[in-house]
Amino acid sequence: MSDSPVSPAPARSERTVPPSGDPLVVLDRVNKHFGALHVLQDIDLTVARGEVVVVIGPSGSGKSTLCRTINRLETIDSGSITIDGRPLPAEGRELARLRADVGMVFQSFNLFAHKTVLENVTLGQTKVRKITREKAEQTARTLLDRVGVGGQADKYPAQLSGGQQQRVAIARALAMDPKLMLFDEPTSALDPEMINEVLEVMRQLARDGMTMVVVTHEMGFARSAANRVVFMADGRIVEEAAPDQFFSNPRSDRAKDFLSKILHH
Amino acid sequence: MNVLLDNFALFRHGFIGTVVLTAVSAVLSLVLGTLVAACRVSPVPPLRIFGTVWVTLLRNTPLTLLFMIAVFVAPQILFPGISYFTLAVSALGCYTSAFVCEALRSGVNSVPLGQAEAARSLGMTFSQTLRLIVLPQATRTVIPPIGSLMIALTKNSAIAGSFNVAELFAQQKRLSEIGYNILEIFVWIALAYLVITFAISALFRLLEHRLAVAR
Numbered sequence: 001m002s003d004s005p006v007s008p009a010p011a012r013s014e015r016t017v018p019p020s021g022d023p024l025v026v027l028d029r030v031n032k033h034f035g036a037l038h039v040l041q042d043i044d045l046t047v048a049r050g051e052v053v054v055v056i057g058p059s060g061s062g063k064s065t066l067c068r069t070i071n072r073l074e075t076i077d078s079g080s081i082t083i084d085g086r087p088l089p090a091e092g093r094e095l096a097r098l099r100a101d102v103g104m105v106f107q108s109f110n111l112f113a114h115k116t117v118l119e120n121v122t123l124g125q126t127k128v129r130k131i132t133r134e135k136a137e138q139t140a141r142t143l144l145d146r147v148g149v150g151g152q153a154d155k156y157p158a159q160l161s162g163g164q165q166q167r168v169a170i171a172r173a174l175a176m177d178p179k180l181m182l183f184d185e186p187t188s189a190l191d192p193e194m195i196n197e198v199l200e201v202m203r204q205l206a207r208d209g210m211t212m213v214v215v216t217h218e219m220g221f222a223r224s225a226a227n228r229v230v231f232m233a234d235g236r237i238v239e240e241a242a243p244d245q246f247f248s249n250p251r252s253d254r255a256k257d258f259l260s261k262i263l264h265h
Numbered sequence: 266m267n268v269l270l271d272n273f274a275l276f277r278h279g280f281i282g283t284v285v286l287t288a289v290s291a292v293l294s295l296v297l298g299t300l301v302a303a304c305r306v307s308p309v310p311p312l313r314i315f316g317t318v319w320v321t322l323l324r325n326t327p328l329t330l331l332f333m334i335a336v337f338v339a340p341q342i343l344f345p346g347i348s349y350f351t352l353a354v355s356a357l358g359c360y361t362s363a364f365v366c367e368a369l370r371s372g373v374n375s376v377p378l379g380q381a382e383a384a385r386s387l388g389m390t391f392s393q394t395l396r397l398i399v400l401p402q403a404t405r406t407v408i409p410p411i412g413s414l415m416i417a418l419t420k421n422s423a424i425a426g427s428f429n430v431a432e433l434f435a436q437q438k439r440l441s442e443i444g445y446n447i448l449e450i451f452v453w454i455a456l457a458y459l460v461i462t463f464a465i466s467a468l469f470r471l472l473e474h475r476l477a478v479a480r
Contacts, residue, residue: 073385083285097388099385110382123397127393128387172383
């Protein structure tokens with residue numbers, strides 16, 4: 001590969017809080033099958049506290065499944081996952097407690113359709129964290145303002161645009177004061193003009209030092225907000241690198257092929 | 266002579282009997298049906314097996330046979346001296362609960378999986394997820410079939426008349442013994458049932474409008 005970068009050198013990382021290097025999530029030789037399909041093959045991945053890891057790769061590469069195994073929405077067949085030094089417990093109260101510390105944002109938003117925006121953000125606080133209603137509402141309103149949908153608090157999710165719904169979903173996850181946020185293709189179901197409003201909220205979160213695992217197709221976000229890019233294909237982690245290095249000088253042929261398809265058209 | 270006016274007290278007694286029998290059995294079937302549905306969708310295998318056995322046994326047994334078991338067998342081995350009314354409520358309530366369970370389960374399946382995943386991701390337990398997120402959204406889908414089940418329950422309650430419970434249909438026998446025209450008796454009894462079933466339809470239509478969830 002030539003020394004000249006494929007594209008202009010990206011702006012320096014916007015992050016002001018450097019990752020500490022203390023591991024928060026550790027995946028060790030994780031394997032998973034869907035029937036005959038080996039979706040996760042010997043996955044080793046460590047996410048440090050404060051780090052933003054962006055997982056990219058072609059469809060069907062297992063990146064969403066990887067993200068969902070971290071809070072055990074998908075079970076694994078072998079290997080181990082530890083969060084903050086504790087292995088993921090089996091289904092039950094213990095797991096529920098752990099999930100409360102791990103925020104999850106879905107591709108299809110999954111806001112509770114029968115609850116208002118405000119109730120969506122207070123429900124976890126009052127029912128799981130047992131915080132009083134007044135305090136929960138105060139936190140919820142602050143967070144809704146922060147993601148720019150404070151004026152929509154009394155509406156139902158169906159009355160909001162996709163971008164607004166996704167920002168409410170981020171506020172709902174943040175309301176639990178999580179140690180870690182998982183984003184499973186948060187902008188893939190959005191109209192193009194709404195993608196940026198969601199990415200901006202995520203960039204802000206990254207700047208504030210939140211530990212994040214983000215599965216996305218948004219290369220611009222990966223360049224500007226990630227500490228590390230993880231490239232997956234066919235159930236394996238093919239390449240891990242800093243974003244500048246990955247986008248300008250990918251090592252593997254698979255990554256070169258992927259990037260040539262998405263960056264040149 | 267007029268069957269209805271001459272025997273109004275008898276009709277009223279039967280009418281109230283049917284309403285009470287239906288109402289108590291309906292409450293029992295809704296409570297049991299919800300619990301059994303929760304068992305059937307729970308992650309705990311023994312509970313799932315219990316739910317499946319409950320539904321399979323009760324749904325596939327003729328109601329008359331259930332009444333016979335409730336009235337002739339149950340008091341012998343389990344509860345001596347229990348009233349016919351209680352036995353009839355148990356038979357009707359348990360029988361209908363199997364159908365209510367299946368209606369609720371179809372409603373639970375109609376709620377997108379992402380709703381439960383989002384609830385679990387927030388750290389809610391299985392019962393919180395079901396109670397706070399899934400069942401409230403399933404309710405609207407299940408209102409029409411449960412309305413039909415409650416109407417069927419009203420009509421099924423007629424079987425209790427053959428087992429010593431004072432209800433509407435049983436009055437027919439007494440009146441025809443007195444010598445009234447059987448056709449006339451049946452018309453009045455049918456109208457009385459219509460009053461109850463129309464009231465149930467109206468109640469469920471109202472609920473359906475109240476519980477609309479925008480998606």
